[in-house]
Amino acid sequence: MAQRLVVVGNGMVGHRLVSAVRERDGAGRWQVEVFGEEARPAYDRVALTSYVDTWDEARLRLADHDSEVTVRLGDPVVAIDRNARTVTSRSGLVRGYDALALATGSYPFVPPIPGHDLPGCHVYRTIDDLDRIREAAGRLRVGRRAALVVGGGLLGLEAAKALRDMGLSPHVVELAPWLMPLQVDEGGGALLRRLVTSLDVTVHAGTGTQAVEQDGERLIAKLGNGTELDVDLVVFAAGVRPRDSLAVEAGLARGERGGVAVDATCRTSDPAVWAVGECACVEGRVYGLVAPGYAMAEVVADRLLGGSATFAEADTSTKLKLLGVDVASFGDAHARAEGALEVVVNDAVAGSYKKLVLSDDAATLLGGVLVGDASAYAALRPLVGRPVPGDPVGLLSGAVSAGALPADAQVCSCHAVTRAAVDGAIAQGCADVPALKACTKAGTGCGSCVPMLRQLLTEAGVEQSTALCEHFTQSRVELFEIVRSTGVATFSELVTRYGTGRGCDICKPAVASMLASLGGGHVLDGERAALQDTNDHFLANIQRNGTYSVVPRIPGGEITPEKLMVIAEVARDYNLYTKITGGQRIDLFGATVEALPAIWRRLVDAGFESGHAYGKALRTVKSCVGSTWCRYGVQDSVRMAIELELRYRGLRSPHKLKAGVSGCARECAEARSKDFGVIATEHGWNLYVGGNGGFTPRHAQLLVSDVDSETLVRLIDRFLMFYVRTADRLQRTAAWLEAMEGGLDHLREVVVEDSLGICADLEAAMARHVASYADEWRGVLEDQEKLARFTSFVNAPGTPDPTVSFREERGQRVPVLLGVPEVVGR
Amino acid sequence: MTEATTVCALADLIPDRGAAALLPSGEQVAVFRTGSGELFALSNIDPFSRAAVLSRGIVGDLRGVPVVASPMHKQHFALRTGECVEDPAVSVPVYPVRVESGRVVVEAR
Numbered sequence: 001m002a003q004r005l006v007v008v009g010n011g012m013v014g015h016r017l018v019s020a021v022r023e024r025d026g027a028g029r030w031q032v033e034v035f036g037e038e039a040r041p042a043y044d045r046v047a048l049t050s051y052v053d054t055w056d057e058a059r060l061r062l063a064d065h066d067s068e069v070t071v072r073l074g075d076p077v078v079a080i081d082r083n084a085r086t087v088t089s090r091s092g093l094v095r096g097y098d099a100l101a102l103a104t105g106s107y108p109f110v111p112p113i114p115g116h117d118l119p120g121c122h123v124y125r126t127i128d129d130l131d132r133i134r135e136a137a138g139r140l141r142v143g144r145r146a147a148l149v150v151g152g153g154l155l156g157l158e159a160a161k162a163l164r165d166m167g168l169s170p171h172v173v174e175l176a177p178w179l180m181p182l183q184v185d186e187g188g189g190a191l192l193r194r195l196v197t198s199l200d201v202t203v204h205a206g207t208g209t210q211a212v213e214q215d216g217e218r219l220i221a222k223l224g225n226g227t228e229l230d231v232d233l234v235v236f237a238a239g240v241r242p243r244d245s246l247a248v249e250a251g252l253a254r255g256e257r258g259g260v261a262v263d264a265t266c267r268t269s270d271p272a273v274w275a276v277g278e279c280a281c282v283e284g285r286v287y288g289l290v291a292p293g294y295a296m297a298e299v300v301a302d303r304l305l306g307g308s309a310t311f312a313e314a315d316t317s318t319k320l321k322l323l324g325v326d327v328a329s330f331g332d333a334h335a336r337a338e339g340a341l342e343v344v345v346n347d348a349v350a351g352s353y354k355k356l357v358l359s360d361d362a363a364t365l366l367g368g369v370l371v372g373d374a375s376a377y378a379a380l381r382p383l384v385g386r387p388v389p390g391d392p393v394g395l396l397s398g399a400v401s402a403g404a405l406p407a408d409a410q411v412c413s414c415h416a417v418t419r420a421a422v423d424g425a426i427a428q429g430c431a432d433v434p435a436l437k438a439c440t441k442a443g444t445g446c447g448s449c450v451p452m453l454r455q456l457l458t459e460a461g462v463e464q465s466t467a468l469c470e471h472f473t474q475s476r477v478e479l480f481e482i483v484r485s486t487g488v489a490t491f492s493e494l495v496t497r498y499g500t501g502r503g504c505d506i507c508k509p510a511v512a513s514m515l516a517s518l519g520g521g522h523v524l525d526g527e528r529a530a531l532q533d534t535n536d537h538f539l540a541n542i543q544r545n546g547t548y549s550v551v552p553r554i555p556g557g558e559i560t561p562e563k564l565m566v567i568a569e570v571a572r573d574y575n576l577y578t579k580i581t582g583g584q585r586i587d588l589f590g591a592t593v594e595a596l597p598a599i600w601r602r603l604v605d606a607g608f609e610s611g612h613a614y615g616k617a618l619r620t621v622k623s624c625v626g627s628t629w630c631r632y633g634v635q636d637s638v639r640m641a642i643e644l645e646l647r648y649r650g651l652r653s654p655h656k657l658k659a660g661v662s663g664c665a666r667e668c669a670e671a672r673s674k675d676f677g678v679i680a681t682e683h684g685w686n687l688y689v690g691g692n693g694g695f696t697p698r699h700a701q702l703l704v705s706d707v708d709s710e711t712l713v714r715l716i717d718r719f720l721m722f723y724v725r726t727a728d729r730l731q732r733t734a735a736w737l738e739a740m741e742g743g744l745d746h747l748r749e750v751v752v753e754d755s756l757g758i759c760a761d762l763e764a765a766m767a768r769h770v771a772s773y774a775d776e777w778r779g780v781l782e783d784q785e786k787l788a789r790f791t792s793f794v795n796a797p798g799t800p801d802p803t804v805s806f807r808e809e810r811g812q813r814v815p816v817l818l819g820v821p822e823v824v825g826r
Numbered sequence: 827m828t829e830a831t832t833v834c835a836l837a838d839l840i841p842d843r844g845a846a847a848l849l850p851s852g853e854q855v856a857v858f859r860t861g862s863g864e865l866f867a868l869s870n871i872d873p874f875s876r877a878a879v880l881s882r883g884i885v886g887d888l889r890g891v892p893v894v895a896s897p898m899h900k901q902h903f904a905l906r907t908g909e910c911v912e913d914p915a916v917s918v919p920v921y922p923v924r925v926e927s928g929r930v931v932v933e934a935r
Contacts, residue, residue, distance in 0.1 A: 470888065492861070502842070502861055504886035505895035505902075530843040534882040534897035542897055546877035794845040794857070795833040802852065803871070803878045 002031040003098035005304065006087055008077045008246065010036025012045055013277030013293035014103030015062050018069055020301035030099075030304060032069045035089055038126060039074035046290055048130065049158045052165040053701040053744065054672075055134070057127050080250035082270055099272055099304060102247055102260055103297075106240035106278040106288070111150065115212030120219050121234045124159040136233055137166045146171060146231045148221045150209050151238035152179040157322040159237040160201050164323070167705045170201050171229055173221075177206040183318060183329035187346055188371040191353040195325045195372060242279045242286055255281025264310040265303055266296050274300045282311055289316055291414050298416075315413050317384075319370075319377045324745040326374035331367025331384035332357050340366055343392040354396040356380070356388075363387060378452040382409035382419070403459050411456070412442035412449045422453065426460045433457070468729065469506040472499040476510060476654065476729045483514050484725075490527050491515075509533045510729045513616055516652035517724050520772035522779045523615075523652075524786050535614035538790065539776055540596055545804055545815035548596060549589040550576070551613035552603050553649060556623045556641035556661075557584025566606040574599055577812045583620035583658065585611060590813055592800050594792045600777045609775035612650060616730075618657045621645035622670065626663030626680070635680030637663035640709065644678070647713065648720060650773045654727040654736075657720070658692070672700045675733040676716055681705065685712045689719055689747070690737040698734040701744050704752055714763065718751040721762035829934045833857060836928050839865075844881035844894060846870050847932060855921050855932055856881035858905055860892055866905035867921035867932050872896045873910075880918065 005021065007014050018032055036042070043060040051060060065071065072089065079088040086096050108123035110116050122133050137145070147163045149156045152174025160170040172179070178189025179196070193203050207225040212234055214220075221229040242259040253261040253269035259281025266274050266282065277293035278286065287293065292314030302309035317330035335342050339360030346353050352372035359366055365383045370376060376396060382405055383389065389404040405411070407420040417440050425439040436453050437443045443450045466475035472495070474482065479498070488494045491511045495503050503511075512531035516523050523536055535541050540548035552567065567586050571578045574595060576588035591599055613619060623641030627633030641661040651657070660671030661678040671677025677688040683706045691700025704715060727736040740746055749755040751762075780786045791797040806813040833847035839859035847855045847867075854870035858881075870878045875898040883894040888911055893902040902911040903918055910916040922933040 471886075501890065502887045502892070504888060504893075505884035505900060508884055508886060527841075530840055530885070533884060534879070537882065542879070542882075544875065544877065544898075546875075546879045546898075789840075792846065793848040793854075794838055795831070796848045799848060801846075801854070801878050802848075803854070803876075 002028055004096060005030045005032045005099045005101065006077075006095055006097040007032065007034045007101045007103060008087065009103035009105055009277070009279070010034050010038065010042045010071065010073065011103060011105045011277065012042065012062070012290055013105070013297050014101070015042035015065075016294050017101055017103060017276055017297035017300055018065055019063075020298050021304060022066060022069065024301055024305045028068075032065075033095060034065075034069065034071045035075055035077045035087070036071065036073050037076035038128070040127065041071070041073065043127065045126075048124075048127070049162050049165075051127060051130055052134075052162045054699045056699050059699075060127070077246065080246060080273075082250055082252075082273070085272060097272070099274065101300060102268070102273065102275040102279055103277050104243040104246060104279040106242050108236060109239045109241050110236045111209070111238055113209060113211055115214070115219075116236070118212055118214055118219065118234075120214075120232065121212060121236065124155060124162070124235050124237045125240070130162065133162070133233065133235065134166060137163075137168055140168075140232050145169065146229070147233040147235060148173065148209070148219075148229055148231045150234065150236045152176070152203065152205060153182060153237070153239065154180060154318070154320070154322070155239070156237040157196065157201075159235045160196070161323045163233070163235065164200060165702060168233065171204060171221075171231065172196075172201055173204045173207065173209050173223060175206070175208045179203065179205065180322075180327065180329075183333065184327060184369045184371060185334060185355065187344060187355065188327075188353045188369045191346070191348075191351065191371045192322075192325060192327065195351060196323050199323050199325075201323060240278065240288060242281065244279055244281075247273075247275065247279070255284060255286065257281075257286070259286040264312075266300050266311055267303075274303075276300055285313075287314055287316065289314075289318065291315065294414065295416065315381075315410070317381050317413060319374050319381075321742070321745060324742075324749060326370065326372060328370040328374035328377040328381075329368075330377065330381045331365070333367045333369050335366070337366055343396070345393060345396045356392050356396060358388060358392065362392075375451070378411075378449050379405075381413065382411060411452050412440075415441040415444065417442035419456065422456050423460065426457060426462060431457070431462050468510060469504055471495060471501045471503050471507050474498065476514075477726050479511070480514050480517075480725055483511070484518055489515065491531050492527060503531075505533070506729070509536070509616075512536070513652045513654070517769075519768065522774075522783075522786075523776060524780065524789075529786075529789070538593055538596060539600075539610060539614055539780065540591065541614045543589060543815070545817075546801065547589070547804060547815070548591050548593065549587050549613070550591055550596070550599055550603075551581070551585055551587050551611040552608035553611035553645070554585040554620075555645040555649075556621055556638050558623075558638055558642060563606060563608070566603070566608070570599055570602050573602075575806075575813050577814055581613075581620075584622050585613075585620060587613070590806065590815070592792060592804060593790055594797065594800065597781060597787055597790050601781055604775070604778050604781060610650075610777045612776075616653055616655050618645070618648040618651050618653070618659070621648075621659040621661060622674070623661045624663050624666075624668035626661075630663060632666060633663035633680070634682055635663050635685065637661040637669065637678075637680060640678060640685070640712075641669075644713070644716065647770055648716075650776070651720065651724070651769055653720070653724050655730050655732045657733070673697065674700060676700070676719060678712065684708045687712055687715055690734045690744075692732050692734050694732075696734075700734075701737070703744070703748060715751060717766040718759050718762045719747075721765050722747075722751055722758075725762075830931050831934070832926075832929045832931050834930050836925050836930055839930065842885040844883065844885065846878070846881040849932065849934060851934060853934075854878050856883075856894070857923060857930060857932065858885055858894060860885060860905070864892065864905075865923045865925065865930065866892070867923035868894070868903060868905065868908050869919040869921075871918065872898050872901075873916055873918055874899055874901055 042062040075089045075091045077087045108125045145168045147168045149159045149172045152172045163170045179192045207223050211222045244260050247260040255261045260275035262275045276296040299309045299311045319328035335357045341358045343356045355369045357367040365388050405419045430436045467473045508531040621641040621644045623637045626637030658674045659676045660669040660674040662669040662671045663680045673691045677700045679686045686705045687703045688700035689703045805816045842861045844856045844858045856870040858866045882897045892905040908918040908920040
């Protein structure tokens with residue numbers, strides 16, 4: 001009969017404990033029941049700030065447990081009876097246990113200053129907290145909207161980022177003389193302050209918040225240095241305290257400064273009760289990071305299944321990106337060891353501060369601090385406590401290679417994966433980073449070791465090909481740069497000079513797309529005609545019986561009755577199956593190749609142009625009806641959608657591009673499921689990027705808020721051109737953004753803040769596209785040579801394909817399927 | 827003696843692109859002229875989708891072997907043998923093709 005394990009707490013560590021038990025317990029020794037206080041499934045609290053990007057809690061959710069595990073949400077344990085070995089939940093459930101694991105986490109510390117509990121004062125810990133802050137921010141009226149964050153540590157800066165992303169101007173108050181005093185030293189703190197100040201965060205360091213007072217609908221925060229801040233919201237992020245009251249009431253021993261006291265096996269003073277994560281005080285120390293919590297969960301899971309694991313003092317190294325600024329701290333960051341030596345490179349121009357802490361004989365690496373550029377972290381952290389490999393200043397410039405790592409050094413500290421384990425996985429056939437992640441779990445926590453995994457693969461001689469195909473060793477991005485800088489204008493010249501062979505159905509359309517993105521001319525001019533996939537070759541979409549569909553452009557989905565009648569008449573006269581698309585236009589199916597020119601002659605004469613439904617290009621800009629008609633609309637979304645669609649029509653890109661414009665926050669245009677989506681606000685527009693529907697749906701993320709129309713168009717110009725230049729073949733914007741080092745923050749730096757100095761160039765490239773646009777179908781109709789290609793048979797141009805036949809369904813013509821296939825397509 | 831059909835002038839074929847031709851028997855043939863000047867003729871029917879579309883595929887080479895990719899689901903067929911690269915058990919018929927006085931002539935199989 002299985003024993004009963006009750007887990008109190010469904011946070012990240014409680015969740016990990018259950019996963020770790022289930023992974024090890026193939027024999028079914030433990031029956032597991034979890035009680036969680038929050039009503040929602042376990043989620044990634046470390047990534048809480050990113051919730052603001054999408055307000056989609058599903059993106060933070062942790063994997064569900066298997067069906068053997070019972071999880072009770074919104075029903076916390078309120079009492080423990082250790083004699084009876086039972087717990088009682090808030091709803092009154094009583095459950096017996098053979099083993100009880102406490103994973104109650106911590107609660108936010110709110111300093112007991114006057115006014116700390118006024119309306120408008122919040123804490124920053126859970127999704128509910130963020131929802132409350134969002135709701136409060138949404139109620140604020142026009143004007144300067146400001147928020148005060150009490151606490152300038154890791155949590156405080158995360159909160160400041162969330163507030164900034166909600167459109168508020170954050171002030172951060174930190175009692176210590178500099179930000180993040182636990183992780184970085186004074187020099188690093190000074191640079192950090194400079195960097196975050198430039199990001200619209202006002203820092204008040206070396207002073208405390210003494211009181212918060214109500215002033216009408218606003219709050220006045222009084223600081224110790226005499227400053228009075230007029231703000232709309234106050235968020236307390238001044239650290240956390242272990243939630244040990246349940247344990248204390250049950251008579252379990254408590255740590256000196258709080259936390260449930262446990263030994264190195266994570267067992268409390270009662271042998272049947274364990275404690276893990278932020279509520280535990282392991283041999284006198286409470287850890288406020290997730291990695292040590294995970295390590296404790298692993299120890300308890302091991303012990304429950306008869307193992308003998310113990311918890312060693314945890315690595316509290318951290319690397320994170322706060323407000324877009326890289327910060328890393330590892331080992332003895334504050335040089336507390338006797339006689340420790342410090343080597344500092346402080347580059348105020350580049351905006352980076354790097355410090356190594358060495359032993360008194362300069363032989364052993366003890367720790368370090370990196371601010372502004374933490375790229376050396378992945379290589380340096382595993383070397384802590386080991387001989388310094390080479391010149392310390394060289395190490396700081398990132399010159400240390402993965403090859404210098406000893407076999408037992410931890411490459412991934414989140415999952416305690418050593419170099420030997422990674423090398424072993426490579427030897428067993430893992431040939432890329434995703435395979436290593438799946439096999440070893442390395443790189444699946446904070447992700448900071450991913451560059452190191454890449455290096456180890458290279459070190460082991462595994463080639464990670466970015467080659468476009470067998471004809472080009474270059475990636476799409478490299479080829480794009482070659483074409484752009486050399487001005488090579490034909491595929492044959494490109495493959496002769498930079499590739500091998502004659503090309504294929506991968507590289508030919510990819511190069512045709514680049515040539516089209518880079519500069520005018522018709523997509524079917526000269527040699528380019530032979531490069532195009534059939535859809536681009538016939539400027540229509542091939543369907544299952546070899547006929548094509550026709551989609552005229554209807555910008556923004558707005559159409560006059562007269563033009564609607566033209567489409568209807570064309571569809572009737574050519575007997576085309578007619579269907580409304582999801583992109584607010586009309587698709588006409590069943591046109592044979594030789595019928596396409598006549599169909600398009602009628603459409604072009606009536607003022608229609610190609611809708612590029614066939615191309616890896618801008619498709620549509622969907623819109624809601626907007627402020628012209630809608631009683632809720634705050635901006636003219638139709639006008640904006642038409643402007644954007646006409647601006648970017650015909651733009652060839654690595655994959656199709658879809659867009660939407662909504663006239664208010666109700667979002668009827670579903671703009672956040674688009675590659676770029678625009679949502680009207682009272683003051684202008686919010687721009688979201690990187691969304692899509694399809695196989696892997698993605699919500700677009702907020703790039704900028706409340707910009708005017710001119711700024712909006714300029715930013716979309718830059719975003720699209722940057723995507724066209726740097727994405728892989730057939731990589732939608734969501735996947736491109738996901739693969740980008742630095743992600744959305746990096747994208748914002750490049751296209752909003754112009755960190756690479758390329759924005760003028762991107763805008764100029766888009767201006768050339770806009771100026772050179774011409775309708776592709778008109779171009780065909782005006783060129784006899786191009787028209788001549790639209791024939792069924794080269795020796796019988798007027799004869800339609802005899803294998804194509806139709807039947808009727810619901811009053812329209814649909815294809816007759818072409819018999820039973822001889823082979824099954826895969 | 828097999829029947830031969832003159833389908834078009836050589837100049838009517840775009841290098842590295844196919845064209846469909848209708849034989850008197852009603853069979854459809856995809857005629858290809860590669861960039862290097864070779865001529866090939868295959869059945870126009872894609873055996874995977876059963877649609878008459880192979881003439882509209884992209885012509886290129888895989889490991890030096892000239893191929894056409896079906897525009898429907900991108901399986902490759904060797905232009906010389908008709909064999910499917912992805913599934914050697916599948917192939918499409920090939921037709922003898924030659925140039926006579928600047929005209930492309932396809933023989934029935």
